[in-house]
Amino acid sequence: MNQYPLWKYLLILAVILVGTLYALPNIYGQDPAVQISSTRGVAVGVPVREKAAAVLKKAAIGYKSMAFHDGRLLIRFNDTDDQLRARGLLAAGVGSDYVVALNLAASTPKWLRDINAKPMYLGLDLRGGVHFLMSVDTHAAVQQSLESDVSDLRTLLRRKKIRYTDVSRDKDTIRLQFRDASDRDRARDLIKAEEGDLTVTEVPSQTKFELHASLSPQQQRTIRNFAVQQNITTLRNRINELGVAEPVIQQQGKDRIVVELPGVQDTARAKEILGATATLAFHMVDENHSAEDALATGHIPAGSRIYRERDNGRPVLLYKRVIITGNQITDASSGLDQESGQAAVFVTLDGKGARIMENTTRKNIGRRMAVVFIDNKVTTNMVDGKPVRVQKKVENVINVAVIRGQFGKRFQITGLDNPVEARNLALLLRAGALAAPIEIIEETTIGPSLGKENIKQGFEAVAMGFLAVLVFMSAYYRVFGLVANLALLLNLVVVVALLSILQATLTMPGIAGIVLTLGMAVDSNVLIYERIREELRNGNTPQASIHAGFDKAFGTIIDSNVTTLIAAIVLFSFGTGPVKGFAVTLSIGILTSMFTAIMGSRAVINLMYGGRKVKRLLI
DSSP, X not given: OOOOOHHHHHHHHHHHHHHHHHHGGGGSOEEEEEEEEETTSOOOOHHHHHHHHHHHHHTTOOOSEEEEETTEEEEEOSSHHHHHHHHHHHHHHSOTTEEEEEEEEEOOOHHHHHTTOOOOEEOHHHHOEEEEEEEEOHHHHHHHHHHHHHHHHHHHHHHTTOOOSEEEEETTEEEEEESSHHHHHHHHHHHHHHXXXXXXXXXXXXXXEEEEEEEOHHHHHHHHHHHHHHHHHHHHHHHHHHTOXXXXXXXXXXXXXXXXXXXXXXXXXXXXHHTOEEEEEEEEBOTTSOHHHHHHHOOOOTTEEEEEBTTTOOEEEEESSOSOBGGGEEEEEEEEOTTTOOEEEEEEEOHHHHHHHHHHHHHOTTSEEEXXXXXXXXXXXXXXXXXXXXXXXXXXXXXXXXOOSOOOSEEEEOOOSSHHHHHHHHHHXXXXXXXXXXXXXXXXXXXXXXXXXXXXXXXXXXXXXXXHHHHHHHHHHHHHHHHHHHHHHHHHHHHHHHHHHTTOEEOHHHHHHHHHHHHHHHHHHHHHHHHHHXXXXXXXXXXXXXXXXXXXXXXXXXXXXXXHHHHHHHHHHHOXXXXXXXXXXXXXXXXXXXXIIIIIHHHHHHHHHTTSOOSOOOO
């Protein structure tokens, strides 16, 4: 009696082995590090590594390692003093094409990294950083869309030669006025056929011939959702410029965005990046003059200007006249040119931009057109001890392509080196500007010292809770209490391992969930042991009491844990941020505690008492 089949013992051993391996990375901690990444999203190469090594050697700053990781160069240091000194020197040494940011790198041994064992990701409250809650003005996005529709409708009516006296926007409605009923009816049928997003109604009047066009509620919801998602994409791209590892950018509610930047303490710098503006401009290339000659002689032709290609710094002579700007781009995506198979970017323009582009490209087939990326960067310099904001306009040519045919509302840009470059260009076009204004309505900064203190307090809370349970169970249930303590230790290891495998974010509420789990984990053992005591008091044999204790308590354990698990699922479904973290650790803890308390502790008791004659139980 009270013996497990071999497979159950093997299963428990496997859980112990795997759990220990994947919980191990958490005891190694993290190294202070500096991360160097490219501002253009390309992989950092060997020349940058050699340049960084030379800078550190010249300043006599020692480092633990220097290696490439996900296209970035990661330099680990022995302490934070070296890390901070190196950051300033490297920022000046590697140039403005690279972002140098502080980071914390896991110091997990290679053999653990080889099996993909990683430490838990620490949340903002444990690591320090900044938290922003932003509100997106989605109403403005709807208004912008209506404004664009006004331009499109004018273009459409002119193209179809339908006379109108006025097309204007009045709040959420576009008013179209005509001279007679014939033009009004033609326009109504045309708009219904060409502009499916608009709902057209006829204004009943004997003297006025007027139509009202408006966006349907469904279309307005689509525009609002798109604005939020587009802003999230834009913010994510901008945060990449900060070089922040594992930022949290997520939607909260219908029109709010949460941005958490772990490790970032410079709030002003973060706000500069998040609020930065960027756009594009299309220019024709001046092919009548040589850019090299103009640069060498200093005689730049009137009406032209020298730009630099962003990739290689080569000069390009462009006409000053702007064809269209990024404000007229409504969408962009990457793909392949169907004829040549080359990487391409597909651009969609609004009505006004499409008309201008049609006229320009029709007249310039075979000539080259350039795309200029314009970024208005704001930096904060310390002057006489006071922060001074300096705005700098950076303009680089990101693409020069030959016009093969007349462009319309939608056209493609080719001449790109590879699909990665095409994807990056599409990303720039889409994320160059925010789709709707955003406002920071909540801002919180958590210092690294506070984060370290939080970790210390959280560790002490777990240790004290664990120790208190160990002492109580050992004193009250003696040998069986020690078995429960073993199960509790296994439970803690498995919880940490699962959190690490899932790469869940550990926060202070998450630590509270672990502490609560430790307290609740022995509840199952208490139920079992009290049942065994009851069976012994009724005169049953020790073996029968153990068997009855585990069997009869099983239903009660399942019931109590399932109800708690349901509460945790509800918390996860309706909670946000830290509440979700608490729900995740609580849910994992409930599941693992049932496994360790029921199966793990019984396996040990079976090994101790199973299959032999027992006179007395120490319980």
